[in-house]
Amino acid sequence: xxxxxxxxxxxxxxxxxxxxxxxxxxxxxxxxxxxxxxxxxxxxxxxxxxxxxxxxxxxxxxxxxxxxxxxxxxxxxxxxxxxxxxxxxxxxxxxxxxxxxxxxxxxxxxxxxxxxxxxxxxxxxxxxxxxxxxxxxxxxxxxxxxxxxxxxxxxxxxxxxxxxxxxxxxxxxxxxxxxxxxxxxxxxxxxxxxxxxxxxxxxxxxxxxxxxxxxxxxxxxxxxxxxxxxxxxxxxxxxxxxxxxxx
Numbered sequence: 001x002x003x004x005x006x007x008x009x010x011x012x013x014x015x016x017x018x019x020x021x022x023x024x025x026x027x028x029x030x031x032x033x034x035x036x037x038x039x040x041x042x043x044x045x046x047x048x049x050x051x052x053x054x055x056x057x058x059x060x061x062x063x064x065x066x067x068x069x070x071x072x073x074x075x076x077x078x079x080x081x082x083x084x085x086x087x088x089x090x091x092x093x094x095x096x097x098x099x100x101x102x103x104x105x106x107x108x109x110x111x112x113x114x115x116x117x118x119x120x121x122x123x124x125x126x127x128x129x130x131x132x133x134x135x136x137x138x139x140x141x142x143x144x145x146x147x148x149x150x151x152x153x154x155x156x157x158x159x160x161x162x163x164x165x166x167x168x169x170x171x172x173x174x175x176x177x178x179x180x181x182x183x184x185x186x187x188x189x190x191x192x193x194x195x196x197x198x199x200x201x202x203x204x205x206x207x208x209x210x211x212x213x214x215x216x217x218x219x220x221x222x223x224x225x226x227x228x229x230x231x232x233x234x235x236x237x238x239x240x241x242x243x244x245x246x247x
Contacts, residue, residue, distance in 0.1 A: 031244040039160030042231040043152040050141035053113030068110040071135035078134040088117040160238040177244040188237030
């Protein structure tokens, strides 16, 4: 007897309740609107990454290696004056080979290239001049970066969502609707033009200028290489699904 009483009640509760939303997440009287928008943020870089090194030729492999090691020690000492620590240096290339062509045929050539991270952006140009004066004759960069990439992107994410919301409100108003709720937010990630990298190659055969005699006054240090950090642009894309309803 109880079964015959409960079945009608269950049927009524199911039939009288609100209809389940459709597979797209909107109710029967709602309209789905999908909007894609972008946001942008400009941030000043706080790291400059350079690849620099030395190249040395010698009559023997040992002599080429010795010359290269001495040059690199001078370059490293010059970088220390700009706050570069051991963790800011990473070896990228070590090579030693015999030259089998040209006028240097039969001699040996040694390379040593490191990547250095400079964090004092105001002295990057000065540092470049210092390492070249110390003997660096291979140089490429800089690759300008923002150390806190996620933090730099936050305002871009917020701007992208606000742009999507504003566009959705414009569509809704034109259709005599209003935004009822947000069904989903989908991160489209970063995109855009990467930061430019400049390349400069120094002449490996450039003569080394001897220091002035002790009795002469030391010349003033050369001016720093031209350098401008500018700003890094972060652009993100977002997709937002809105449910619209009648006003």
